[in-house]
Amino acid sequence: MTELPGAPPPEPGRRVWLVPTPVGNLGDITLRAVDVLRSADAVACEDTRRSGALLSHLGIRRPLVRLDAHTMDRAAAVLEQYPRLAYVSDAGTPGISDPGAELVAAALEADIPVEVLPGATAFVPALVLSGLPGGRFTFEGFVPRTGRERRERLEAVAARAETSVLYESPHRLGATLRDLAAACGPERPASVTRELSKKFEETARGSLEELATHFGGDVKGEIVIVVAGRPAAAEPVGPEAHRAEAFALAAAGHAARDIRDLLMARGLRKNDAYALALQATGAAPPGHGSS
Template sequence: MPAPAPGADPGTGRIVLAATPIGNVGDASARLVELLGSSDIIAAEDTRRLHRLVQALGVEVSGRVISYHEHNEATKTGELLDQVRGGKNILMVSDAGMPAVSDPGFRLVEGAVEAGLTVTAVPGPSAVLTALALSGLPTDRFCFEGFLPRKSGERNSRLGELAGERRTMVFFEAPHRLEVMLRALHERFGADRRAAVCRELTKTYEEVIRGSLRELLEWAEGNEVRGEIAVVVGGAPEQDAAKPEDHVAAVNELVAQGIRLKEAVAAVADDLRISKRELYAAVLAAR
């Protein structure tokens, strides 16, 4: 067991964030199997999926299983922290991959850190890193953007902010929204930007489609896409990075929210590290 966090009572328990398989149950680590059988409490995003996992692994759970998800995190976190203070060891698992990464767990870690309680992790499967590695795109610098906003205005604003991003970007998307997402990427990043759609990673029907955004959009339009999706997009070429005209939509979105034009320009320009004067001129030229 790791040493207690600074300020923690040596008699307290600990929280362990454990990665679970993203598809192939054979990817479960020996440490995950051991902790599933020995932890005092297992906080699971979906108790039914946990039940299927332990059955597949042949594990007998001896501790108490509780549901811990986005809808009850706020109310359950304090209770779990009290259990740790009382000496209990808590295992936190999400449906797939690492808790707290586009999954429940952040509130629990945040609360534990503030309380000086011990938090550690059992690393393992990650859809983000698996998709990145299989994409064929640069992996030396990347960022994870999670799910894009569903509303078109908010989505376009976010993509406007990312149009000049030089790092490889990893997104998650639901299969029924993939075509809409790819069309938005095509419009904001350009038809020739390289990307990859990674579907059902580590599962029986794993598929990675690589090509330009134009090619991927055409593929999505002609197929009924199913399964869990990660989309990896190459960063902006140096000559295309952070062009002021690419970020007019982000400024207009802020103006539509009631922010004064000059303040909106300053906010977007500071965030993207581009010229306020050039961005202001681009906004006026577009009107």
């Protein structure tokens, strides 16, 4: 094993380790992670082929056990079979937009000590590379692909004062940037980082509208989107301004639901936005129609 001052070998006894793995460059694996992988009875992982290639690169031979989002119900049995278990996701830190939380819960339920090693994750370098404020930020992970929950999550990004960080797949990047531009306004500053630590790493910075145009074609790699918080000039306005906007939208033919969503994007609470939208359109709440 690698020996470093202040880095003792893994503790004896039953244990579960969550081990971050490189998001791109294999040189980003830590020495402690190598020690833990060597000392484990087995390595549980999302993809045995991908993790097997990493272990082969490191010169480590350990049993591999598939434990992904579809097979996590086997966690208790795997913990019983392998008292000293290391868990890795395909890239980055397990439990951050990857499986892992369920394994931690199963280990704690069985009174098995759990250690989470520091190491690679994609959103921290992408946030720093963005050049946007990082003192306070919200990590959104992957937003839903469609529907009401997606719309509400993007509206929350629009209304938030601090920086937001999102993950996205390459084939949905363009659509998400366009939806963010619609929710936040086309001029909201943002960045897109892809292929972190790899040969073709790229960070593009600009407005959401500019980034949507830049990434309008085919894109490859894992994606991190960083969106600036709501500018100070867009602080929530008073109730009279909200009321005037709601009635103006209603006069323009907008439905109550659309008015509610637009008011929420301005920072109004959902219940207040809904009540004002109903008032502006003269619509009755569900279940309150005439008998």
